[in-house]
Amino acid sequence: MMQSVTGSPPESLDHYCVVGHPVAHSKSPWIHARFAELTGQRLLYDRKEAPLHGFAQALAALRAAGGKGCNVTVPFKFEAAALATTCTARAQLAGAANTLVFSDEGIAADNTDGVGLTRDIQQHAGFDLRGRHVLLLGAGGAAAGVLGALIDAGCAEVVVVNRTLVRAQALVKRHAEIAALQKMQLHACPLIELAGKFDVVINATASSLQGDSLDLPAHLLAPQALAYDLMYGAAAQPFMAWAREHGGQARDGLGMLVEQAAEAFFIWRGVRPPSAQVLAELRQANA
Ligand code: NAP
DSSP states (O other): OOOOOOSOOOTTSEEEEEEESSOTTOOHHHHHHHHHHHHTOOEEEEEEEOOTTOHHHHHHHHHHTTOOEEEEOTTOHHHHHHHOSEEOHHHHHHTOOSEEEEETTEEEEEOOHHHHHHHIIIIISOOOOTTOEEEEEOOSHHHHHHHHHHHHTTOSEEEEEOSSHHHHHHHHHHHHHHHHHTTOEEEEOOGGGOOSOEEEEEEOOOGGGGTOOOOOOGGGEEEEEEEEESOOGGGGHHHHHHHHHTTOEEEOTHHHHHHHHHHHHHHHHSOOOOHHHHHHHHHHHTO
16 A cells, blocks of 8 residues: 655656645545555645635645645635636535646646545435435535535435534525425525434535534434445444444445545546545544
């Protein structure tokens, strides 16, 4: 296995990185190093922790050093979209970006989180999203990134619940037109008012990072429902255990992580990496 690469790249190699705060835990350097190795692409990918109020300066430094692009993670995804010169339709809809391409013209922003999630659910987990009733927990950068892809995937309904209700309402408002075009029901709701059962419950909150429980009622899961936590490793375990306890099938966000990275790699390099192989290797390495 390749190690993640750090330090200044030789001039002949294109340089990418992931920018966040914190970022030390990120598996993206390992994933992109493996993609590069398997596709014969010559590049270096490392991590860069930016100060909480220093994202724009960190981007400027990466560009000045000749970087070709970067991934963006918590908490800079909204700022990344706002700073970009251009945004793809999906990044604009999300109002958040996780993939940036640097050029002389400026910064082009995209968001690959949504396609990462739906590819993992549909291709790796074999779960068809068409016609499904979905509960989306959270309204931060990750939830914003995945809602458009859930609409595209043909879900029948998405209900967005968030600790801060106004953020869920704003997210719904931004997606209302496209949801109506797809004839999908979309609304925001406080957790306490949730009724009915869902085929898919997606945890896109950061609650477990703070050791908090979401206190979800047991009635939420339809039989054989998919409960998907965008987190992975220890952080995903409480939500996944809750799902199994109540008859759901549980899945963590490792597949989404690999698939959003694969889409970013394709944007940068024009080559699709063997994501299923890399996901299998990552699962084995983390078993
Ligand atoms: P974010 O922008 O900081 O948003 C955090 C969300 O979690 C907000 O909706 C926030 O609610 C909610 N939240 C935080 N603490 C909570 C608590 N104690 N109880 C209930 N809700 C709480 O973060 P993000 O970018 O959306 O990321 C969310 C998580 O998804 C992160 O842990 C990230 O690692 C993960 N993620 C995974 C992937 C992947 O590829 N697998 C991709 C993207 C993100 P308020 O609005 O009320 O603050």
